[in-house]
Amino acid sequence: MIGFNVKSRPLVLLALSIVGAGAGTGCGRIPGQFEIFNNQIPIADCQIPTDQTVYRGEGRLDLSLVSAAATSAYYVFPLIKNNLDAPTSGIDVNQISLTDFAVDITPIGSVMPQTQALFDALNADQNERWIIHTKSVWSGNVSSGGGLISAKVNGVPVELANRLRATQEVGLTPSLALNLRVRAFGHTRSKDIESDPFDFPVYVCDGCLVASVQPCPVTVAPANEGNACNVAQDTPIDCCLDGNNLVCPPPVVAK
Numbered sequence: 001m002i003g004f005n006v007k008s009r010p011l012v013l014l015a016l017s018i019v020g021a022g023a024g025t026g027c028g029r030i031p032g033q034f035e036i037f038n039n040q041i042p043i044a045d046c047q048i049p050t051d052q053t054v055y056r057g058e059g060r061l062d063l064s065l066v067s068a069a070a071t072s073a074y075y076v077f078p079l080i081k082n083n084l085d086a087p088t089s090g091i092d093v094n095q096i097s098l099t100d101f102a103v104d105i106t107p108i109g110s111v112m113p114q115t116q117a118l119f120d121a122l123n124a125d126q127n128e129r130w131i132i133h134t135k136s137v138w139s140g141n142v143s144s145g146g147g148l149i150s151a152k153v154n155g156v157p158v159e160l161a162n163r164l165r166a167t168q169e170v171g172l173t174p175s176l177a178l179n180l181r182v183r184a185f186g187h188t189r190s191k192d193i194e195s196d197p198f199d200f201p202v203y204v205c206d207g208c209l210v211a212s213v214q215p216c217p218v219t220v221a222p223a224n225e226g227n228a229c230n231v232a233q234d235t236p237i238d239c240c241l242d243g244n245n246l247v248c249p250p251p252v253v254a255k
Contacts, residue, residue, distance in 0.1 A: 029194040033083050034096060036182055036198035040077040040150050046229040048077045048150035055079070056234065059202040060174065061156060062209035063165040065232035065248060072154040073161035074202060074233050076103065079150050080184050080195065086145025094144035096193060098186040101153045105132040105160065108201065109177045112169035122160075131160050142186075152229065155180050156202065161232075165206060174203035209236050210248070216240035217251040225249055 038055035040048050059074065066073045078101070084094035107119055122132050134154055142149045156178070170176050180202060184195040209232070211224040218240055226237030231248050240250035 029196065031196055034184070034186075034193050034195045035081050035083065036078045036184060036195050037081045037148070038079040039198075039200050040079050042077055042152075042228045044228060046152070048152055050079060050148045050150050052079065052148075059155075059180075059200065060209065060234050061161065061178075061202050061204045062207065062232050063161050063170055063204065064207045064246075065209060065237070066158055066161040066165075067232075068158065068162075070158050070230070070232070072156065072230065073158045074156035074180075075230055076153050076155035076180060076182055076200060077150060077229075078153060078182055078184065078198065079148060080142055082142040082144050082147045084144040084188070086143070091189075092144055093189045095147075096142045096144075096186040096188055098138050098140045098142065098149070098151075098184060100138055100185050101136045101151070102183045102185070103134045103136070103153065103155055104181040105134075105156065106179045106181070107176065108179045111176070112167070114167040115164065115169050115176060118163055118167060131157055131163075138184075151184075153182065155182070155200075164204060170204055170206045172205060172207045174205040174208060176204040178202045178204060209233075210239055210246075211236035212238045213246070214238075214240045214250065216242040216247055217253045219253060221252050222249045 038052060041054050041056050042048050061074045082096045087093060107115060119132065122128050134157060136153050138151055140149050140151065164170055164176070178201070180200045182198045182200060186193055222238035224236045224238045226249060227233050227235045231237050237248050238250060239246050239248035
C-alpha cells in the first residue's frame with residue numbers, strides 16, 4: 001500500500017517537433033551501432049522481456065493514480081541492442097557496459113496555456129530542468145553482434161505528474177500528449193557510446209485507467225489488475241473506495 005492507498009506492483013501517431021537536451025556520460029554516436037529497439041511490455045512480477053515482439057507503441061499515464069510515494073509516474077522499458085561487430089575469438093571488446101539513461105520530455109500537438117507555461121518555466125530554471133530532462137543511473141552489459149538487454153527507467157517523474165494535475169487542464173479523456181525521447185549511455189573497452197534516440201508518445205489523462213470503483217473490500221478478484229510495474233500507466237485497473245481513499249487494485253476477502 002503506498003501514498004493515498006493506491007497499491008503498486010513490484011517491480012500508434014503524432015508528428016514530433018522535439019528539442020533534445022544533453023545528459024548522460026556518453027560522448028559518441030554512430031547511427032545504427034547502439035539502439036533502443038522497442039518499449040517493452042512488462043509481464044508478471046514486473047519482469048521486462050527481451051522478446052522483440054512484446055512491445056508497446058504508445059503509452060497512457062493516469063494522473064489520478066500517481067502516488068506521492070511512487071518512484072516514477074510513468075516507466076519506460078527500453079529494449080537495448082548492441083550492433084557493434086562481434087569478436088571472431090577471445091574477449092568481446094565491443095560489449096557495451098551501460099551507465100545511465102536520459103529522458104527528455106516534450107509536449108506535442110495542441111497544448112493548453114498553463115501546461116505550456118509550466119514547460120517553459122521548467123526549461124528556463126536550471127534548478128528544475130531535471131523534472132523534464134531526467135537521468136537514471138543504470139548498470140548491465142550488452143554483448144556485441146546484436147545482443148539485447150531490457151531495462152526499467154523513470155520516464156515521467158512524480159513531480160511532473162503532480163504539476164500537470166495542478167494545472168487542472170488534463171481531463172478524463174487524454175488531453176495532453178508527451179514525447180519521451182530516451183537515450184542510453186555506456187562504454188566499451190575503448191570508447192564511451194550513446195544510443196540512437198528513441199521517441200515514445202505518452203497520452204495523459206486524469207481518471208481514464210480507473211476501470212471500476214466499488215466499496216472496499218471486495219469479494220471477487222478484480223478483472224482488471226493493471227500494469228505489472230505501475231498502476232498509473234497503460235492498463236485499466238479496478239479499484240475500491242476506503243472512505244475517501246482510492247485503493248488500486250482492491251483488497252479481496254473471502255465471502
